[in-house]
Amino acid sequence: MFLENVVFDATDPQALGRFWEAALGTERLTDELAGFETRLAVAEGPVLDLCFQRVPEPPAGPQRLHLDLRGAEEQEAVVERLLASGAGRADIGQGQVPWVVLADPDGNAFCVMEQRAAYDGTGPIAALPLDVADPDRERDFWSWLSGWVPIEGSGLPSLQHASRRGPLLELCPETEPKGPAKNRIHLDLRLEPGDDADAVARGIADRGGRELDLGWGDLPWRHFADPSGNEFCVLPSRD
Template identity: 40%
Template sequence: MATRLVQISMQARDNSAVGRFWAEALGWKVTGDKGAETNVEPEGFSYPDAAAVCVDVIGVPEPKTVKNRVHVDLATTSAAHQAELVARLTDLGATPADVGQGDVPWTVLADPEGNEFCVLEPREIYRDTGPMAAVVVDCADPRAMARFWGEAMDWTVHEVSDDRAALRSAAGVGPYLEFLRSSDPKTVWNRVHPDLRPYAGDDQAAEVARLQALGATRVDVGGDMAWTVLADPEGNEFCVLTPL
């Protein structure tokens, strides 16, 4: 059995507005916008596909209170493209964000509800990822996260060090999933989290049991849902969706 990262779930007080922002930011489309859920995918995309990690914005009443432990990095192809993208995103409602980054070549912004993200300077490693270069998770131990997530998914581990770990779909397409060392403790539910989906024909309950055997723990969020909420060994929540 195996599973894969298919989307990130992002909480927002106004899911429609935040969904529209991210559709514009990524050059994608809002493919669904009903009630408390807004779906953002590349135009003409056949979900799920390793070529992209989609964005699912979920409406919640709670405001954002702390720096997100999970964020998106956007790719650029040149210094001019980076400057143009920052300017366009600012026009769309993004604002500069100070997360203690200091003097760095990338630009840290926040979406209209304060969700931090980075507009990276051109990097060869991200030349073929599409607009989303990486989904980045703060963690205490990148090596341990690489071990867990490398077994949790059928993605390939590309880099492991004391400070950083990176995984990517075995198909060699789409964004990376990266873990960066951080000393900041986790204090609240992550407003941005990964959603994993088993493959068609696999058994969701068996996949959940396999992930728990690897070190995941079940998170009780109440209610009767089609998905299961787990947390990785450092407490970062993620959902196991139904097979597709």
């Protein structure tokens, strides 16, 4: 099993997907009415697909997962480029910080980070910060789930692909518990050939997660929540 997708809910997947494709320099996979997909391949590291799925209403509620982009020495230039591409400046109560908070065309906040040694070799996405109730517990949960390994140096309990390349998955202390609204951005895992889907579901439950029934009918993937309630999907293997 491995981490495959970062999924955005969007009323206009094409517009939002093209913004992020230009922002990250990714490779387009699909451009269809139901959604838009683009691929980030980190040299000698993971491959992550950014998927933009159509939803009928604009996403609402707190944003518990976001993207931190690597700015480093070019932070100011990256910010100016993103503003010219359709991003806007955002105030989420960050105060005086060395990173810059922006919002994409759908209002999803993201950050352009200053130079940090922990982000060397990550590629254009420095980190995927996820709000959780217990960062140490969630680090163990997501490490088992994704196969990513714990790393030090970011200031937060964090994981990274075993290659030590690509973005960090940072487990951030939540400011309030997860509410009933579905997260507007979530992660997808993909089973590998030979993985037992039911055994994976039991493993998730044994570690504090749970399977969800969203009432969406018979689908080839299954919906789950981590111990903090953050939704994620487990997709079938491609064999």
